[in-house]
Amino acid sequence: MKSYLFTPGPVPLSQAACDALSQPAIHHRSAQFLALFRELKGNLKKIFQTQSEVFLHASSGTGGLESAIVNTLSPGDTVLVINSGKFGERWAEIARAYQMKVHELMVPWGEAVSVEEVSQCLKRDPLIKAVLCQACETSTGVLHPVAELGSLVREDPKILYMVDGISALGAIPLPMDEFGIDVLVSGSHKGLSSPTGLSLISLSEKAWKFYESARSPRYYFDLGPERTANDSHETRFSSPVALVRSLSVNIEILLSEGLERTFARVSRLSQSTVCVAHMLGLTLFPQSPSPTLTALSIPQEIGADQLKRSLETYGIMVAGGQDQLKGKILRIGHMGSISTEDQLYMIEKLITSLLKLNPKLSEEVGQLAMKSAREILSS
Numbered sequence: 001m002k003s004y005l006f007t008p009g010p011v012p013l014s015q016a017a018c019d020a021l022s023q024p025a026i027h028h029r030s031a032q033f034l035a036l037f038r039e040l041k042g043n044l045k046k047i048f049q050t051q052s053e054v055f056l057h058a059s060s061g062t063g064g065l066e067s068a069i070v071n072t073l074s075p076g077d078t079v080l081v082i083n084s085g086k087f088g089e090r091w092a093e094i095a096r097a098y099q100m101k102v103h104e105l106m107v108p109w110g111e112a113v114s115v116e117e118v119s120q121c122l123k124r125d126p127l128i129k130a131v132l133c134q135a136c137e138t139s140t141g142v143l144h145p146v147a148e149l150g151s152l153v154r155e156d157p158k159i160l161y162m163v164d165g166i167s168a169l170g171a172i173p174l175p176m177d178e179f180g181i182d183v184l185v186s187g188s189h190k191g192l193s194s195p196t197g198l199s200l201i202s203l204s205e206k207a208w209k210f211y212e213s214a215r216s217p218r219y220y221f222d223l224g225p226e227r228t229a230n231d232s233h234e235t236r237f238s239s240p241v242a243l244v245r246s247l248s249v250n251i252e253i254l255l256s257e258g259l260e261r262t263f264a265r266v267s268r269l270s271q272s273t274v275c276v277a278h279m280l281g282l283t284l285f286p287q288s289p290s291p292t293l294t295a296l297s298i299p300q301e302i303g304a305d306q307l308k309r310s311l312e313t314y315g316i317m318v319a320g321g322q323d324q325l326k327g328k329i330l331r332i333g334h335m336g337s338i339s340t341e342d343q344l345y346m347i348e349k350l351i352t353s354l355l356k357l358n359p360k361l362s363e364e365v366g367q368l369a370m371k372s373a374r375e376i377l378s379s
């Protein structure tokens with residue numbers, strides 16, 4: 001049976017990305033690889049929509065978050081973490097591991113942060129040196145007001161604005177320079193539709209100023225020597241050539257489809273899922289949902305685990321809830337290489353499963369929902 005990955009990371013790969021992974025090995029210091037690497041770095045600036053340089057680390061996304069912190073801050077620095085779920089929590093854990101004073105702005109799971117509250121936190125504590133936030137909090141499906149937070153922080157030379165865009169960049173608008181983001185982190189295996197194993201990071205000029213005085217211990221993730229190596233068209237350490245090739249192929253696909261058209265496609269995947277869920281009596285968990293994934297509240301009578309298992313019998317993998325949301329929500333991803341046919345297959349099986357688990361639903365509602373999904377996807 002074919003496997004369908006509908007998790008919000010890792011995501012399904014295009015055939016071209018898989019082919020790139022299976023090519024013969026080349027050396028990471030060869031002219032061939034370095035030409036590819038140079039071209040990829042240029043293309044990544046278009047995806048980040050920035051004038052700044054974009055760097056790669058061989059790590060999952062979390063390595064990129066750690067890199068953001070160690071390259072800009074020092075032990076004892078005060079940071080404001082917007083904690084609205086698992087990944088906000090992770091920013092706080094990393095900052096604490098590096099001996100920072102962490103102010104957590106706790107946001108109820110499923111809600112977006114209030115810009116006004118962030119503004120008050122900054123006024124109350126003039127020692128705050130960085131605001132750490134997610135674009136999309138993947139554990140709840142929330143989209144935060146990333147642009148508005150950027151406007152709040154950008155005029156202040158003493159505060160950095162760091163955004164974890166791992167489940168956003170490449171799938172929804174996140175223009176680094178326009179939004180006033182000082183440190184933007186991404187990962188290969190979510191919005192960028194590639195295999196797991198690379199994190200990506202870019203620092204604004206303001207963030208590079210912070211780098212000069214940042215005294216956090218760092219070695220592997222130190223961007224200074226990496227920049228020096230990249231300047232002479234080299235990488236500091238062995239590059240995971242296959243992963244870089246695969247990412248590079250996907251970035252080319254993304255740029256040839258165009259950012260706007262890609263965002264519109266992701267939005268249609270999201271809208272079709274949301275529409276069907278509503279027609280079948282389900283509600284969304286987040287109040288301000290991200291188009292990159294749909295987090296559905298699943299009533300106890302239906303059972304999130306049962307629904308997940310039913311989808312698995314059709315080869316479809318979705319994600320459940322984490323921590324307090326275990327058994328309460330299901331998360332369906334809209335990132336990666338998802339064709340209209342794949343999406344219709346997932347929706348059809350979602351409908352079939354819900355009809356099976358909820359005797360109150362009629363066949364007719366199911367058929368109407370399927371029809372609406374087809375219309376949205378072909379619009």
Ligand SMILES: *Cc1c(COP(=O)(O)O)cnc(C)c1O
Nearest residue numbers: 009060061062087138164166167
């Ligand atoms: C997936 C994810 C991460 C990083 O997770 P890794 O498992 O280290 O790749 C961080 N932040 C967000 C918002 C994510 O979705």
